[in-house]
Amino acid sequence: MSADVQxxxxxxxxxxxxxxxxxxxxxxxxxxxxxxxxxxxxxxTSAEFADLFALAQLAPGxxxxxxxxxxxxxxxxxxxxxxxxxxxxxxxxxxYIAWQWADRLRESKMRAVAQRALAPIAIGLILxxxxxxxxxxxxxxxxxxxxxxxxxxxxxxxxxxxxxxxxxxxxxLAGLA
Amino acid sequence: xxxxxxxxxxxxxxxxxxxxxxxxxxxxxxxFGGVLPWARRVIVDERRWLGDREFAELIGLCQVLPGPNxxxxxxIIGARTHGPQGSLIAxxxxxxxxxxxxLLIAVFYASVAHEAVTRNAIAxxxxxxxxxxxxxxxxxxxxxRPPLRGLxxxxxxxxxxxxxxWPLLWVIPALIVVAVAAEWRASR
Numbered sequence: 156m157s158a159d160v161q162x163x164x165x166x167x168x169x170x171x172x173x174x175x176x177x178x179x180x181x182x183x184x185x186x187x188x189x190x191x192x193x194x195x196x197x198x199x200t201s202a203e204f205a206d207l208f209a210l211a212q213l214a215p216g217x218x219x220x221x222x223x224x225x226x227x228x229x230x231x232x233x234x235x236x237x238x239x240x241x242x243x244x245x246x247x248x249x250x251y252i253a254w255q256w257a258d259r260l261r262e263s264k265m266r267a268v269a270q271r272a273l274a275p276i277a278i279g280l281i282l283x284x285x286x287x288x289x290x291x292x293x294x295x296x297x298x299x300x301x302x303x304x305x306x307x308x309x310x311x312x313x314x315x316x317x318x319x320x321x322x323x324x325x326x327x328l329a330g331l332a
Numbered sequence: 333x334x335x336x337x338x339x340x341x342x343x344x345x346x347x348x349x350x351x352x353x354x355x356x357x358x359x360x361x362x363x364f365g366g367v368l369p370w371a372r373r374v375i376v377d378e379r380r381w382l383g384d385r386e387f388a389e390l391i392g393l394c395q396v397l398p399g400p401n402x403x404x405x406x407x408i409i410g411a412r413t414h415g416p417q418g419s420l421i422a423x424x425x426x427x428x429x430x431x432x433x434x435l436l437i438a439v440f441y442a443s444v445a446h447e448a449v450t451r452n453a454i455a456x457x458x459x460x461x462x463x464x465x466x467x468x469x470x471x472x473x474x475x476x477r478p479p480l481r482g483l484x485x486x487x488x489x490x491x492x493x494x495x496x497x498w499p500l501l502w503v504i505p506a507l508i509v510v511a512v513a514a515e516w517r518a519s520r
Contacts, residue, residue: 174398174399175398175399181400206445210434210437210438210441210454211434212457212458212461213364213437213454213457213458213461214364214430214433214434214437214438215360215361215362215363215364215430215433215434216360216361216363216367216426216427216430216431216433216434217360217363217367217400217402217403217426217427217430218367218400218402219400219402219403219427220427220430220431220434223431223434223435224434224435224438227435227438232435235431235435236431239427239428239431242399242400243399243400243403243423243427245398245399246397246398246399246400246403246404247399247403247404247407247419247423249397249398249399250394250397250398250399250403250404250407250408251407251408251411251416251419253397254393254407254408254411255411264519265516267519268512268515268516268519269508269512269515270389270392270393271389271482271515271519272482272485272508272511272512272514272515273389273392273393273395273508273511274385274388274389274391274392274476274478274482275476275478275482275483275485275486275489275511276392276395276485276486276489276504276507276508276511277388277389277391277392277395277472277486278388278469278472278473278476278478278486279469279485279486279487279488279489279490279493279494280395280489280490280493280504281368281391281465281468281469281472282466282469282486282490282494283489283490283493283494283495284465284494285462285463285464285465285466285467285468285469286466286490286494286495287494288458288461288462288465289459289462289463289466291458291462292455292458292459292461292462293459293462294455295455297459298455298456298459299459301456301459301460301463302459302460302462302463302466303463304460304463305459305460305461305462305463305464305466305467306463306464306466306467306470307463307467308463308467309369309463309464309466309467309468309470309471310466310467310468310470310471310474316362316364316369316370316373316464317362317364319460319463319464320364320457320460320461320464321457322460323456323457323459323460324453324454324456324457324460325453325456326456327452327453327454327455327456327457327459328449328452328453328456329452330452331456332452332455332456332459
């Protein structure tokens with residue numbers, strides 16, 4: 156029991172420390188999470204970590220849920236909860252405070268200028284996330300084709316994204332990925 | 333005063349707690365391979381709480397703040413409707429309920445993980461999931477149509493972070509300073 160509490164405390168401290176440096180989202184801190192849980196703590200193998208990441212991608216919900224799966228793997232349901240709150244808690248509080256501050260600047264010209272400047276950078280970073288994911292997922296020409304088809308379908312049609320994933324899953328079953 | 337009025341006139345001021353929870357739960361439970369495509373679809377297309385440009389700008393703000401972008405997005409949209417309580421409602425719908433669902437899937441997956449069938453299906457779906465994120469970027473690009481200075485800033489962010497994998501902590505503040513300066517000059 157005390158060992159469990161110790162592991163939970165370890166998860167909380169490790170993940171909370173990363174929360175405030177997760178600039179740009181969960182993908183920014185995934186390599187660091189991998190280093191901690193695989194290399195430093197030895198909680199799982201690198202292959203198990205990769206499996207959890209794929210599973211989190213496949214399950215519905217934010218990509219950040221991968222930290223809940225890592226916590227679950229280490230310390231069950233309590234581990235999942237602690238990992239999620241530790242990763243998202245500090246940054247959420249910081250976000251809430253930053254938003255209130257930003258809201259007071261609503262009338263300033265600088266805010267409008269800053270937001271116009273930020274939007275294209277955001278698009279560049281979303282593109283970078285997709286590119287990073289694609290490099291992990293596209294290990295065959297078939298997988299590359301599925302990525303391309305999904306991108307075109309989302310950008311130029313109104314097709315439901317869930318169907319794109321289900322069809323791609325079936326294509327994978329057929330050995331195309 | 334007109335600028336301040338836009339906050340009051342925003343549809344977000346009239347969103348009920350139930351509608352807030354339902355929307356974020358929908359994004360969470362339908363957000364396979366990332367919630368961003370669904371966030372845009374639900375918030376911009378279906379509910380019309382934000383326009384495309386406003387959505388892109390808010391995502392931009394969320395990306396420069398620490399933490400998962402979609403979690404920050406939920407905190408802010410929730411806060412704009414019902415303060416801290418709204419943030420918690422949005423987070424419960426988009427994060428905590430999906431985490432519960434995912435753990436059920438994980439338990440099942442653990443029992444079939446070694447099957448070739450499972451691995452093949454996951455390979456196909458994760459390839460498409462990457463494509464959906466790329467498609468979202470394309471769509472935002474087409475809808476917001478940034479000027480050349482914006483395309484340069486966005487292109488630099490993509491190359492530095494995606495291709496060169498430079499540390500975000502250095503790249504993003506530097507890019508923001510340059511982009512804001514360029515935008516400030518252009519707005520005068």
